[in-house]
Amino acid sequence: MIARVGELQQLVDPRLRAATAAPPAAAATATRAALGSGTAGTTAFQQQLAAAAGSWTPGVGTQPAVLAATAVPGGASATGARRVQIAAAELGVTEQPPGSNDSPRIAEYRAAMRGAPGVGPWCAYFTSWVAQQAGTPLGETGQGFASVDAVYAWAQRTGRAVPNSASAPARPQPGDLIVWDEHIGLVESVAADGTVHTIEGNSSDQVIRRQHAAGSALGYVRLG
Known part of the structure; x- marks a missing residue:
């Protein structure tokens, strides 16, 4: 029965x-x-990851799993999260040969800028490329910049600069650009104690993760 x-x-x-x-x-x-x-709920989360990823183009030597692992950093805007994802997918890109400021992939970073800049220090090339891939290009016409000074000067002109100092440290957000004297990177996350975790191009001849004290940078560039 x-x-x-x-x-x-x-x-x-x-x-x-x-x-x-x-x-x-x-x-x-x-x-x-x-x-x-x-x-x-799982489907909605996957949709959120896909939306944040946007028009991401995979780098060399890094699998899409890296993208998912850094999908939505705490406190990041949608575009900020997208920049972090794109930068994280490039981790491990190195100069070929070491010390040359060049490789096939680094040449693609240079291509993000108009005017065909030549081989040279490429930290600003990298951030310009990341911003372009994320749909938030640098410059009044999206031209990108080959130098750190040019990036920060543009940020100051357009109200995107966030000053920082040891005595008055700013609170950066994931996806902000972090600027020092002649070097630039991308904020990946910020620890509770203010330590800034970054992804930087042309650091030890590669794209690599670093961490810095809260007041160590000259300032940040907030792209929205």
């Missing part, structure tokens, strides 16, 4: 029928879907 009741329930409810007909692992998935146990 109980078995007959179960058969009648399966006929009435197709979701239960699908769960019973499937193999054990598939049946568990079908049952969760039928009962609504968290599947929609």
Whole structure:
């Protein structure tokens, strides 16, 4: 009698029928879907990651798993998160040969700037490329910049500069550019004690993660 009741329930409810007909692992998935146990939340999260990724172009030597691992940094805007993801996907890019300021991938960073700049220190090339890939290009016409001074001067002209000092440290956001005298990188995250974790091009001849004291930088560039 109980078995007959179960058969009648399966006929009435197709979701239960699908769960019973499937193999054990598939049946568990079908049952969760039928009962609504968290599947929609997972899909929404995946959609959020995809939206933040935007028009990301993968780098060399880094798999898309790195992108997912740094998907939505705390406190980041949507565009800031996208810049962090794009920069993180380039970790491990190195000069070829070392000390040359060049490689096939670094040549692509230079291509983010108009005017065909030549081979040279490439930290500003890298940040210009990241910003362009994220849809937030640097410069009044999106031209990008080959020098740190030019990036920060543009930021000051356009109200994007955030001054910083040891006596009055700013609170950067993930996706901000971090500027020193003749060097620039990207803020990946900020620790509770104010330590700034960064991704920088042309640091030890590569794209690499670093960390810095809160007041060490000259300032930041907030791109929105």
